[in-house]
Structures are given as C-alpha cells and as structure tokens.
Amino acid sequence: xxxxxxxxxxxxxxxxxxxxxxxxxxxxxxxxxxxxxxxxxxxxxxxxxxxxxxxxxxxxxxxxxxxxxxxxxxxxxxxxxxxxxxxxxxxxxxxxxxxxxxxxxxxxxxxxxxxxxxxxxxxxxxxxxxxxxxxxxxxxxxxxxxxxxxxxxxxxxxxxxxxxxxxxxxxxxxxxxxxxxxxxxxxxxxxxxxxxxxxxxxxxx
Amino acid sequence: xxxxxxxxxxxxxxxxxxxxxxxxxxxxxxxxxxxxxxxxxxxxxxxxxxxxxxxxxxxxxxxxxxxxxxxxxxxxxxxxxxxxxxxxxxxxxxxxxxxxxxxxxxxxxxxxxxxxxxxxxxxxxxxxxxxxxxxxxxxxxxxxxxxxxxxxxxxxxxxxxxxxxxxxxxxxxxxxxxxxxxxxxxxxxxxxxxxxxxxxxxxxxxxxxxxxxxxxxxxxxxxxxxxxxxxxxxxxxxxxxxxxxxxxxxxxxxxxxxxxxxxxxxxxxxxxxxxxxxxxxxxxxxxxxxxxxxxxxxxxxxxxxxxxxxxxxxxxxxxxxxxxxxxxxxxxxxxxxxxxxxxxxxxxxxxxxxxxxxxxxxxxxxxxxxxxxxxxxxxxxxxxxxxxxxxxxxxxxxxxxxxxxxxxxxxxxxxxxxxxxxxxxxxxxxxxxxxxxxxxxxxxxxxxxx
Numbered sequence: 001x002x003x004x005x006x007x008x009x010x011x012x013x014x015x016x017x018x019x020x021x022x023x024x025x026x027x028x029x030x031x032x033x034x035x036x037x038x039x040x041x042x043x044x045x046x047x048x049x050x051x052x053x054x055x056x057x058x059x060x061x062x063x064x065x066x067x068x069x070x071x072x073x074x075x076x077x078x079x080x081x082x083x084x085x086x087x088x089x090x091x092x093x094x095x096x097x098x099x100x101x102x103x104x105x106x107x108x109x110x111x112x113x114x115x116x117x118x119x120x121x122x123x124x125x126x127x128x129x130x131x132x133x134x135x136x137x138x139x140x141x142x143x144x145x146x147x148x149x150x151x152x153x154x155x156x157x158x159x160x161x162x163x164x165x166x167x168x169x170x171x172x173x174x175x176x177x178x179x180x181x182x183x184x185x186x187x188x189x190x191x192x193x194x195x196x197x198x199x200x201x202x203x204x205x
Numbered sequence: 206x207x208x209x210x211x212x213x214x215x216x217x218x219x220x221x222x223x224x225x226x227x228x229x230x231x232x233x234x235x236x237x238x239x240x241x242x243x244x245x246x247x248x249x250x251x252x253x254x255x256x257x258x259x260x261x262x263x264x265x266x267x268x269x270x271x272x273x274x275x276x277x278x279x280x281x282x283x284x285x286x287x288x289x290x291x292x293x294x295x296x297x298x299x300x301x302x303x304x305x306x307x308x309x310x311x312x313x314x315x316x317x318x319x320x321x322x323x324x325x326x327x328x329x330x331x332x333x334x335x336x337x338x339x340x341x342x343x344x345x346x347x348x349x350x351x352x353x354x355x356x357x358x359x360x361x362x363x364x365x366x367x368x369x370x371x372x373x374x375x376x377x378x379x380x381x382x383x384x385x386x387x388x389x390x391x392x393x394x395x396x397x398x399x400x401x402x403x404x405x406x407x408x409x410x411x412x413x414x415x416x417x418x419x420x421x422x423x424x425x426x427x428x429x430x431x432x433x434x435x436x437x438x439x440x441x442x443x444x445x446x447x448x449x450x451x452x453x454x455x456x457x458x459x460x461x462x463x464x465x466x467x468x469x470x471x472x473x474x475x476x477x478x479x480x481x482x483x484x485x486x487x488x489x490x491x492x493x494x495x496x497x498x499x500x501x502x503x504x505x506x507x508x509x510x511x512x513x514x515x516x517x518x519x520x521x522x523x524x525x526x527x528x529x530x531x532x533x534x535x536x537x538x539x540x541x542x543x544x545x546x547x548x549x550x551x552x553x554x555x556x557x558x559x560x561x562x563x564x565x566x567x568x569x570x571x572x573x574x575x576x577x578x579x580x581x582x583x584x585x586x587x588x589x590x591x592x593x594x595x596x597x598x599x600x601x602x603x604x605x606x607x608x609x610x611x612x613x614x615x616x617x618x619x620x621x622x623x624x625x626x627x628x629x630x631x632x633x634x635x636x637x638x639x640x641x642x643x644x645x646x647x648x649x650x651x652x653x654x655x
Contacts, residue, residue: 013360024364031379032375036379037382042378044374044378045375048374048375049371052364052368052371055360055366055367056360057360060360131359134363135363135367139258139262139265139366139367140229142370144258147254147395
C-alpha cells in the first residue's frame, strides 16, 4: 500500500502541487503579516487564500491517462474518495498552520466549512468536466463572492450565494457546504474524471 | 483572419475561453442593480470591476494554451521547422486573444444597446475606460500563455487564476498602519461606483490600467515569443515595469482623484417652448416626468417677485467626496431667473417629488448654501403650494429638509396679512439665496426684521 501510495502520488504530481500550495499560502500569510499588525485577515482575503490552498491540487485529481490507469484491477472509488478528502485535509492543515503562526484566514469553523464546500465543488467539477476545468466554477463563484461581499448579509438566498463569507452561525452556508462536499465526494468517487480520448489527453487541453 | 489562426480557433481552447468570458460577464451585469441599465458611466465602472474575475480567467485560459506544446513535448519537434518562433506561436495567441476580446465586446455591445434604449447618454469617456479594460484582458491572456509556456505544469492554470484573484483581494483589503492603501491596491480591478451619474474614471485611473494592460501585453508577448532566456527575462521585466507604473499612477496609491467630471454627461438638455426646463444629458430620459412637475413649480413660484422662469437640474463642477454636505458652503451658486433642483434617484427610477422639492424653501434648496431651519423652508414651500402640506420625501444633499411638524410655522405665517405673508416668503428666499441661513424661521414668523 505504501509503495502504491508513493507511486500514485508521483503519478498525480502531488509533491509539486503540495509544495506549490504550501508556498502560496506561506507567501500570502507573510505578505499579510508584513503589511498588517492584525492576525485576522479580512473575510474576502480569507476565502481567496482558502481557494489558493486548494487550486494547485485540483489537477492531481486526474492522471495523464485515466483510461490506462483504470485498467488496474483496484477498487478505485475509495481511493478517489481518499484523494479528495486528502485535498481537503491538506488545505485545512495549511490554513491551520498559518493560523498557529499568527495569520488567521477565517475562524476554525469557516476554514473547515469553506474547505469542505470548495473541495466538494472541485470534486463535482472534476467528475463532470474533468480535472483540467474543475477550477472554473470555484474560481468564478469565489470571485463573485469577493466582488459582492458588501451584499453578503441577508436572507437565505444571499447566504447561499455568498456562503464562504458567512459567519460561523449561518446554517444555510453550513448546509450548502455539506451538500457540496457530499455531492462532490460521491460523484467523484463513483464516477472519477470523464475519460478523454488519447488524442485529447495528449494535447493536454 | 489567416488560415492557421482559424485552425487554432477551432482546435485550441479559444472558443471555450470566449464562451466562459461572455457567460461570466453577462451574469455579472445581469446580477447588478438596475441603475447601470440607464447610466453609461455606471456601466463603465461595472465593466472595469468585471475584470476582477475575467482577468484571472483569461490568465488561466492563456496558461492552458501556453502549456500545450511543452506538455505534449512538441516544442522540440516544432522548433525543428525553419520558421521563427513568433510565426509559429502567433496563430495561437491571435486566436485566443480574438476569441476572448470579441466575446467580451459582444457582451459590452449588447449592454450598450440596453443603456442606449433605457437611458439617454453614451459618452466617449466610458468607452475609453472599457477599451482600456480590453487591453488588460488581452494582456492577461498573453501573460497566461507566456507562463504556461515557461512552466507547463497542470497546476499552472488554476494556480494562476487564483493568484490573480488573491493579489487583487490583497490590494483591496490590506491597509497600511496609517490607514492608507498599499501599492497592491493599484492592481485591483474592483472600482468603487461613481459619486454621481456624471462622474467617470479619472485620467490617472484609466492611465494606470492602461499601463498594467500594456505591461502585461509586452511581458506576455516576450515570454511567449522569446526564443532565448534574455528575451523571456525581458518579459518579466516588462510585466514588472507595467505593474510599477500602475502603482505609481493609480489613484489608489497616488492619492489622486479616482473619478472626474464627465463634462459631456453634464451637458444640459432643455425643452423647447414654454418655460425652459433643463436636465443633464445623463438624465435627459427623465425629461417627460420632470417637465410637468418643474413647470408646475414655476407657476407657483411666480407668486413671488422676481420669480424664476427657468428650471435647471443642479450639477456640480467637482466630484463627490462621499458626503453630499461637501457640495454646500457659504457661497451661493445661483443664476438670475433660474431655479435649481436636484434629481434624487436613490432607490427609485423616477423622481416623483420634483415639484415639491423645488417649492421647498421657495426654490432655494439647491442653491449651494448649507441651509438650516428645515421647518421654515418646508413651511414656505407649503405656503407656495397653497395647501397644508408639501409632499417632499427625498433627503436633499443628505439633509432632512422635511421636518415632522412644520405646521406651527405655517400657521403663524398664515395669520399675517396676505401682503406680509408674501413679503416674508420673499425675504426668506432672498436670505436663503444669499446663504444667510441662521434666522429663516424668524423671518417667516415675523420675529425678524428681514
């Protein structure tokens, strides 16, 4: 299992992605601490950095040739589920370390809630559009939330649209994040990424 | 468009990126409050703010194309052909740039038609601002291609998109110890709405975005086309130079005005025939609703000696500071024979109390003076209206000039002989129009000799 895990991690370029993610969060935290005395970052910046921790890891949800990979007689659904959960755990761990070092990108619950929801959204995207485009909806949705943050407070509709910016007590945001997490986890675990033709995989688009 | 470019349009991610840009831009405009539907300058600001998300998407889309040759290890093969590198990469760059900018232009064009149909002003200033946004968008595409080519890893597109977002968010949210913005603020495409419909982005604001766009274009071009390390390093220098100029020029960091007055937007549009009523070009579409109210007010103001014969929408020659009271002072800005009024379109499409707001203070509430004694102003308006009330709802320059109980003043005024009532209201108007605003109630109740 250990050897398989190492090979799997290498085949999915996980070491480089994890390193990039860690460096990106460290730079963001460093810039914040350099320019501000407050350990708590604004909510808008926090959601951006939360996505920054996950973004480099998104392409690891797919290999160079998923069709070839699937020929291995292994139970893939639990492995895919574990991969997605590991992404969530890695991002949360990075932000937790940053908080421990004096730069809080949201409360503990917000980090977990937003991380789970975003990971689920990424899993959904990977299963439906492929890992190469799974970043699209999370980036747009997070960007829209950051743009319209002033309108984040309000009824259930606004809480759902701006779910990453909601305070800890928002039930709507928590439910949406949980729903995204479960849907993404199940969809990606069961379905995996859509198979690309060998030619398309070679082109890498 | 050349054959290779058309081929790249079909086989690359150009059309997909164009579609994404168009959908996101359209959704952004559709999700905004309705004011931009009629106001060109508001629309231009919204278009700039859309770059907050569109530019990161363009970065990522460019990176997806840029990493193609490196990822497929086709660089060496293609490099063995006899053509220079720029000839080989130009079709791909052109396809992605054309698809992205044309898609965005299509959305802008549709929105411009909406503004033209619903509003009354399309100006050059807003158009220039939007065209500069296009340079930034194209620059983001080019830098994305360049970075994707330099580092063809799968994580580059998403990472680049999110870095684009986070850099802007950092600029928006990080504030220096003295409360001032950091240089990063210059890189954020999120723009505050203008203080008034006739305000547009200042020259510095447009210039800073242009510098950023040109820096990205030059840097992205060199990174993509450069066949040697020095040239590619020059690309990084070009991006850095663009960013540096942006930071130096941007109003966010240079403490210069973000907006300026768009003189063309303030051009007066007046009625023909009958007492003249003028509104600014940005509000000309409201003339049909304003004219009857304004003329009714003129008729009632005619009770007073030296009554005005012309109504003009108030418009300042300075940009708003966020506090409407800053428009007011101790020097009147009146014109003989003209009464000014202020259109209030906050939370409403049509100003329904133009007549009452003109009569309020006997036509003095938009004369540039910091008025006091709202009960006297209100009572004078009610007296002119001939009833027991004056149906003013809007705040005027942030002032509540509609007190809850003005009746005592009106009652006292009406107890005087008719000629005395007329004299007092005229005296109030003359005092208010001279910015002598400290004893308006006394004038109206006869306790002042004025």
